[in-house]
Amino acid sequence: MAGLPLSFAEPMLLLGLLSLPVLWWVLRVMPPRPRRLEFPPTRLLFDIAPREETPARTPWWLTALRLMAAALVILAAAGPVWNPQTGLAAATRAPLVILLDDGWSAASSWDIRIKAADELVAKADNDRRGVALIPLSEPARDITMMTGGTARVTLRQFVPKPYSIERVETLPAIERFLKATGDCEIAWLSDGVDTGRGQEFVEGLTKTIADRSLTIFEGGTPAPLALAGAENAAANMAVKVLRRDGGAIAGVVRALDQKGSPIGEARYAFAPQLRETEAAFDLPVELRNDIARLEIAGERSAGAVQLLDKRWRRRAIGIVSGSTSDTAQPLLASTFYLTRALAPFADVRLGDRGAPQQVITQFLDQKLPMIVLADVGTLSPEIRERISGWIAQGGVLVRFAGPHLAQADDDLVPVKLRHGGRSLGGSLTWEKPQHLAAFTAEGPFSGLGVPKDVTVTRQVLAEPDSVLATKTWATLEDGTPLVTGEHRGKGIVSLFHVSADMRWSDLPMSGTFVEMLRRIVDMSGYTSRPGAGVAGEATAEMVAPLHTLDGFGAFGPPPSTAKPLQADFRDRATPDHPPGFYGPADGPLAVNTLAAADRIAPIDTSPLRGQRASYSNAEPRDLRGMLLSGSLALFLIDATIVALLGVGIASLLRRRTAAAALAFVLIAPGILATSRQARAENDDFAIKATSQTRLAYVVTGNADVDSIVQAGMAGLTLFLAQRTALETGDPVGVDPAHDELAFFPLIYWPVVPGAAKPPQDAINRIDAYMKQGGTVLFDTRDAIEAAPGDGGAAQTPAMLALRNILSSLEVPELEPVPREHVLTKTFYLLRDFPGRFVSGQTWVEVLPRGEEEEDASRPARGGDGVSPIIITSNDLAGAWAIRPDGQPMLPLTPGEPRQREFAFRSGVNVVMYTLTGNYKADLVHAPALIERLGQ
Structure with missing residues (x-):
């Protein structure tokens, strides 16, 4: 329907609504069922005189109720769908060809674009049509027709590129493929951005597709933002914030140093239809010289990142x-x-x-x-x-x-x-x-x-x-x-x-x-290799890629296609030279997605003849069940009213008591349904938690923290499945005040600074959980800012919040994890437990101290005594957190080699420790056993 995200599978059935006036007339003409009365013979003597009588009719409100029920049935039969899949109308058996914009400008809404492409492929697969996928960033890619199932697998392997794509270069390959294929249906999933030569591509595509069916997907997603032209001026550090079009919006640009630590923030604001604005950092020059990365908060793309090297320092x-x-x-x-x-x-x-x-x-x-x-x-x-x-x-x-x-x-x-x-x-x-x-x-x-x-x-x-x-x-x-x-x-x-x-x-x-x-x-600041050149400037040294950005703006290892470049390289990123840092780690060269003079604009697709469709992130919802349920409820109400009228108490319906009765009839099923739904949700939670071993985490109410922790626990679950025989289910977020905790061997609790103290009911549940054998891992996530206070104790906001939580719990005496503790060897042999940070200490319950040396060195008590509480500040979940594409969500500090690997190993040891207890405690006697075997 125009203006509404609503469609009908059988729209012709809506013509049945035209019969409603006829049905109204029929229901009004037909009298209601006669009432049964006791026959009083003598009463007839008083009514001998004849008089004219008007036959009784069905009340208008009852007729309207019946018509409403009939209308709901007709609408349900038409197959209404809310947020329907937009795209091609499957009126042809021709193959489907999908042109996909996969440059940096598509990354911020990549999931929505892939979802739209997947829906198109699924529909073509149902129609048994062939599918061809053409990413517009790869002009040399072989274009082949494939089945729908193969196309869906291939589609999920696509990732956005971290540079501006040249759509024009793919036109020759598209033209050759279309000539060989003949008739086909084409869908262009556009990102709406013209970074150069956009109109040339549109004109060339118009000639190439000729009279073939074309659908262009555009709109429905936020306009991508980008950074370019950072300048470290005398007063401040300024950077251009770019977009293609849009209304008034505002945001924040963050500044980070080489290790990923925040340095400052600067706000920007766009006036309506303005394509360019500026964010300025009013910081001392010493801090500005430390900035290595500028990024737009909340924007996931390589274009929203500006990398800085020595050239941006004010010398x-x-x-x-x-x-x-x-x-x-x-x-x-x-x-x-x-x-x-x-x-x-x-x-x-x-x-x-x-x-x-x-x-x-x-x-x-x-x-x-x-x-x-x-x-x-x-x-x-x-x-x-x-x-x-x-x-x-x-x-x-x-x-x-x-x-x-x-x-x-x-x-x-x-x-x-x-x-x-x-x-x-x-x-x-x-x-x-x-x-x-x-x-x-x-x-x-x-x-x-x-x-x-x-x-x-x-x-x-x-x-x-x-x-x-x-x-x-x-x-x-x-x-x-x-x-x-x-x-x-x-x-x-x-x-x-x-x-x-x-x-x-x-x-x-x-x-x-x-x-x-x-x-x-x-x-200055870059070494060069002496050599003869026409300009005599000595041939610049070639520097190899060190760390490069992916399409989402995250650092990773350089791809195999990345090539070295000259140390004086000044251009924008290319397929051979993706954005990132090149050269030595102590003085790298920055290559950015956009050059200082680059600007972006909306691409004009008006010369192309074809349908227009918008991206949608909402899932389709079939409304037939809801409409039929409503219709059934109305029919039940009608039957109840007719029954009441038939027994002679119609007068009650004209009074307030009748209205209250009718309201009870309407509300009671809802109350009962709500009660049943609450019981069903509790049962579903218990079944989900016990059907498979699952890790749990406390939902803090802070959206940013909860999303990172959920991704971190999911990353640890995946790592466990890859490296161990343990196959856990998806992690579960719990509320200690309402959810049953006994189902979970380990609960990860991220401490949020300034958060309110949990209610006493939640504290009681946690206390009971710990005493019954469960383990709670508290993570203050503040090792990078933790500084010793009075008595050596950290005074960070997160640590103060943790003390507030623990003040009502019966916490045993704690100590740093001893070198021979079973936690250091439950699966991997570890000496410390790093996360995003490595400087934090990990604390567990103090080991029992016996009189004999052997008892004193034993790392766990009898009865699989597992520490009910573990405390760290290294932000384990932040190191475990991964995005849907498998890339890390957060950078590490200081980013030591294999730091993330050891963070995952720490998580494996903690999980194995909570599941198996002290079964490896005897490893402390391994030296003595080996010595005996040698004798």
């Missing part, structure tokens, strides 16, 4: 001028132009006081990563030696020419210089000022625009030799060098052959000057 850059300070004209000084050019992306430190060599010494002592020398001439041998060592360790030295440098003679320049200079009207004269030549594609300034209005009137010339061309980064139109540079050790030496002010060139006034300095600053 401290020292500027030293060899010219005499002119306080009368400060705006003409070289330091003014350099400061204005470097300030947008660096913290500039000026050496205004003292001799240049003293200022250089100060900057070297401060270990600045980059120093700019503007017309600094002769340097002492000691200073030159210190600068050379600083460059070899990774420092960047940028020098600008001037009268002092032209007369100097040192080796802290990339090329050998001629004494004197070349100027307009000099001995080495120009007829007119020289313009800049185009930057070479291989140099560090590749891609920068060449300003037409920039001219050079004087420069310092380089002595021509065999390596001059390899060290030239920029030239004038006559081929003479404008900028030269070379790599020395891990650092860089660069020279601008003009001054940093306006005396020799107007380059410092241009925006190109700012970008040239930005490129040089970006080059």
